Amino acid sequence: MLTFSSHFSQKLPYQDKNLLNEMLESLQKEMDGDEVGYYKLPQSSKKLLQELKPMDIDRFSQVVVVGIGGSSLGIKAINSILKPITKDAKEMIFFENSDPLTISENISKIDKDRACFFIVSKSGSTIETTSIFKTLIKHFSLELDNATNIFAITDKDSYLSKFATFHNIKEFNIPHNVGGRFSVLSAVGIVPLYIAGYDVEAILEGAAEFEMSFFNGHENHLLEKANYIYANSKKENINVVFSYADRLENFTKWYVQLWGESLGKLDRDKNHVGLTPIGLIGAVDQHSFLQLIIEGPNDKSITFINIEDFKNPLEIPDISLHGIEQTDFINKQSFNKLINEQCKATMQSVRQSGVSSDIITLDEISEKNIGAMIIYYELLTSLIGKVLHINTYNQPGVELGKQILYKNLGNK
Known part of the structure; x- marks a missing residue:
C-alpha cells in the first residue's frame, strides 16, 4: 500500500476543480483510444502469462x-x-x-x-x-x-x-x-x-488497482501534484526524487529517463519546455546534494520515497567506542528506524528552508507496491505532458543524435 503527503512552498495560483477534471478526462480519452497503449498493459499483459506457463524455464x-x-x-x-x-x-x-x-x-x-x-x-x-x-x-x-x-x-x-x-x-x-x-x-x-522467478502477476495487479483507483477519482493527489508542478514549472523547474533505500537506485534511474525523455520538448508554440529530473539516494546524498537543495537556488521540488518496514531487524550494536561516545544514543535501535528518521529529518529541513516537497511511503517492499509505483509515475508524466502542451511520447532529440552517430560511423 502506498501513502502520499505533500507540502508545497508556493500557494497554487488556483485550485480549479474544472481544470483537475479536464486533466483526468484528458487521460481517460487517451486510455480509451488506440494512440497510447501503456494504460492497457496492466490488464493486457496478463495474457502473456498463459503463453509463458508451458515453457520449461x-x-x-x-x-x-x-x-x-x-x-x-x-x-x-x-x-x-x-x-x-x-x-x-x-x-x-x-x-x-x-x-x-x-x-x-x-x-x-x-x-x-x-x-x-x-x-x-x-x-x-x-x-x-x-x-x-x-x-x-x-x-x-x-x-x-x-x-x-x-x-x-x-x-x-x-x-x-x-x-x-x-x-x-x-x-x-x-x-x-x-x-x-x-x-x-x-x-x-x-x-x-x-x-x-518474479511474481509478475502481482506486479500487474498492483498497477491495475492503482490505475483503476485513479480513473475512478480516488487519487486526486496525483492531479493536484501535476497541477502544482505545472503552475510552478518556470520557477521550480527541477524535480528531485530522493529515495531512502539502496534498492530504489535503479528505480530513480528509470524515473530520470521517463521524466527527461518525455517532458523535455518543444511545446505547440515551439517554446523549449521541460522539467529536469534528478535521482538521489538517502541517506548517502544527504552528504552531497542536500546542501545545494537547502541553500542553493530555490528552483527545485523534492519527492521523497521511503519504505516503512524493510522486514529486516538489523540493529546497531550496544557498543561504546572511546572518543565517540556521543553516538551511543542510537545503540540498540534498528537500521530500519535510523534510515526512516533520516528521511523525516531531511524532509523537515527541506520544508523549513522553503522548498516544496512531497513523500511517497511504501508500507513494505512488495510486487503490488512496485506495480503501483510504476503506473503512478507514468500517469504523472502523462498529466504534466498534457498541461505543458507537448507530445509526451516521442523523442525527436534522441533520434537526431542517432542520425549523427550513424553518419559519423560511416553509415550512408
Missing part, C-alpha cells in the same frame, strides 16, 4: 538482458527492488552500454549452458544492442537457428522481428502504441522477469 539459472534505455531500466529497477524478498530469484545480467570493460566483465559471469538471452529493442536496430548481441554470438558460439535459449522482444515486423523469424527464434512483441520508456509492464519486463 527451470533449465535456466541466469537471465541475460541485452537492451538499453526503456529496454532495460525498468527491468533492472524491479529486479533490484524485489530480489531480496524473492526466494530463488535467478541471476539477471544486463548488457546496456557500449563500455568495453563492462561488456567483458559481464561476459565472464555468464554460464552459457544455464543462461537464456533476451535481445530487447523496440525498433530492432538499436546500435548498442545489436553490437553487444553480435559480441555474445561470437564469444559463446551461439547457435541461432531454432535456438531455444535466445528470445527477441521487439515490435512486430521490426528488423529484429525479421531476424527472429529467419532463424525461428521465439519472439515476443511490444504493442506498437507503447513507447520504450513506458514499456516495462509489456513483454519487455514481464517475460524476462517471469523467467527470472
Whole structure:
C-alpha cells in the first residue's frame, strides 16, 4: 500500500476543480483510444502469462538482458527492488552500454549452458544492442537457428522481428502504441522477469488497482501534484526524487529517463519546455546534494520515497567506542528506524528552508507496491505532458543524435 503527503512552498495560483477534471478526462480519452497503449498493459499483459506457463524455464539459472534505455531500466529497477524478498530469484545480467570493460566483465559471469538471452529493442536496430548481441554470438558460439535459449522482444515486423523469424527464434512483441520508456509492464519486463522467478502477476495487479483507483477519482493527489508542478514549472523547474533505500537506485534511474525523455520538448508554440529530473539516494546524498537543495537556488521540488518496514531487524550494536561516545544514543535501535528518521529529518529541513516537497511511503517492499509505483509515475508524466502542451511520447532529440552517430560511423 502506498501513502502520499505533500507540502508545497508556493500557494497554487488556483485550485480549479474544472481544470483537475479536464486533466483526468484528458487521460481517460487517451486510455480509451488506440494512440497510447501503456494504460492497457496492466490488464493486457496478463495474457502473456498463459503463453509463458508451458515453457520449461527451470533449465535456466541466469537471465541475460541485452537492451538499453526503456529496454532495460525498468527491468533492472524491479529486479533490484524485489530480489531480496524473492526466494530463488535467478541471476539477471544486463548488457546496456557500449563500455568495453563492462561488456567483458559481464561476459565472464555468464554460464552459457544455464543462461537464456533476451535481445530487447523496440525498433530492432538499436546500435548498442545489436553490437553487444553480435559480441555474445561470437564469444559463446551461439547457435541461432531454432535456438531455444535466445528470445527477441521487439515490435512486430521490426528488423529484429525479421531476424527472429529467419532463424525461428521465439519472439515476443511490444504493442506498437507503447513507447520504450513506458514499456516495462509489456513483454519487455514481464517475460524476462517471469523467467527470472518474479511474481509478475502481482506486479500487474498492483498497477491495475492503482490505475483503476485513479480513473475512478480516488487519487486526486496525483492531479493536484501535476497541477502544482505545472503552475510552478518556470520557477521550480527541477524535480528531485530522493529515495531512502539502496534498492530504489535503479528505480530513480528509470524515473530520470521517463521524466527527461518525455517532458523535455518543444511545446505547440515551439517554446523549449521541460522539467529536469534528478535521482538521489538517502541517506548517502544527504552528504552531497542536500546542501545545494537547502541553500542553493530555490528552483527545485523534492519527492521523497521511503519504505516503512524493510522486514529486516538489523540493529546497531550496544557498543561504546572511546572518543565517540556521543553516538551511543542510537545503540540498540534498528537500521530500519535510523534510515526512516533520516528521511523525516531531511524532509523537515527541506520544508523549513522553503522548498516544496512531497513523500511517497511504501508500507513494505512488495510486487503490488512496485506495480503501483510504476503506473503512478507514468500517469504523472502523462498529466504534466498534457498541461505543458507537448507530445509526451516521442523523442525527436534522441533520434537526431542517432542520425549523427550513424553518419559519423560511416553509415550512408
